[in-house]
Amino acid sequence: MNDRDREAELRYVAHQVRNALNGVAVNLEVARGRAQRGIDVAQIAPFMDTATQQLEAVARLYKRYTELVTELTTEGTGPEAPSTPADTL
């Protein structure tokens, strides 16, 4: 894999991380709103589950993200290699 491919994958992974974090935020908001209104827990749990799954996805993606950044900073020569996750996100 060359630097260009790594950078493309890095952008994709960053996009996926953002999406997953959005999924966490939205599903937590559903759970919060329903909990506030005293809605039955059975109608809250699926959204908590989805938020959890999204967090797990973030963890997986972040692992791949760090791998790519490491490869780019240790092996790569491109000056565009991001130094922090925030730079990419």
Place this chain on the structure above:
Amino acid sequence: MASSTRHRVLVADDEQAITQGLSAILTDEGYDVAICADGQKALDELQSGDYGVVLADMMMPKVDGLSLLKALQAKSIPTECIIITGQATIDSAVQAMREGAYDYIEKPLNADKLNRLKALIPKAIEKYAIGQKNRELASKLETLTHYGELTGHSEEMRAVYQIIDAVAPSSASVLILGESGTGKELVARAVHAKSDRAKGPFFALNCAALPKDILENELFGHEKGAFTGSINEKPGAFEMADGGTIFLDEVAEMPTDIQVKLLRAIESRSVRRLGGKKEIEVDIRIVAATNMDLQKALAEGELREDLYYRLAVVELFLPALRERVSDMRLLADEFLLRFSRQNGKQLSGFDDEAWSWIHAYHWPGNVRELKNAVERAVIMARGEVITAADIMPRHLRMAAAAKPAPAKKETATTPARAKAEPAAAAKPAVKKAAGKSKSKPAKSGKR
């Protein structure tokens, strides 16, 4: 959600976790929510469904948010689009706004953004509902040939119907402008009938037809013994129209001192009878009409400016019949049917020459003149159809008969001749028929 009906919202995004979450949030808010995983599916769904709002992610497979928005505009699909966008595509969001998006929400969709979204949707739905109402009205008006007692399907009359629809539910005063015979009282009746006051009285008064003292008495009423011969008390038009609408025809011809009293009554919403001491509160809507040149009437002091502003909260201009040529056939056929029945005649219609003449004549007396002409023609007709000679006014027939027999194509009933005649031989009679209004030169076609 304030509304009792469940409005439909479409969420278009390829991220299942987001669409599920948004769907749950919006369902909790009382909306009927559908989900599409890409832009093309969303477009298909929007074409077949009735969605007030679509939440579209900017980045979607097949058709992205911006392309979806463009397709909605191109296909004139009625819905309000809210774009959901990541920071990286903020320029596209601005572009989306230019393309007609209702608004955009920037990711991440945290609690604040979601609250903003919850606040945006009812506003977007309100805009959609107003647009929907206008579309329904426009489509209804497009095929409408009658509106209350008014007849006409021309663009000019559809515009009049639209104004009546808009103004009727309010309590605003309406001033109807138009030549004599255009149907100003019918418009006033339509405004009343379409308003919340429809169950109340409609009281019409012609201000030009009555001498000053009688007009004042008719408007405001009198107490017993107010003047010689007033043996009983009498309520005026304002009291009689209480809870309804008062129509003041030819208002600009009202004497100026009565205009002052009228203004006072409008402003205070109360009247005092002649010879009376107490103020009587009235709840009325005023619709007034005039065929006078208002600028001239104001400049010459015939109509008080302060009264004009009170009366003309909404001005409604009724076109002359010659300005809505496309309505002539509809009106003439309707009058023919009405008067044939009334007179027990079996008439099948107008011949071609009669139609040519009807369309070419400039009708200074407008619909009223056409109505009278058809009534006379029905009575006078000897055959099964109305001919040009039957419908032509007497003065034009006589003028035509007095001239030497023209070449075949130049008969007295051809459009060219019919236009020419009123300008010469029939001028005084036409002018009289048109009242004080200015009659424009004859036109052979629609404006």
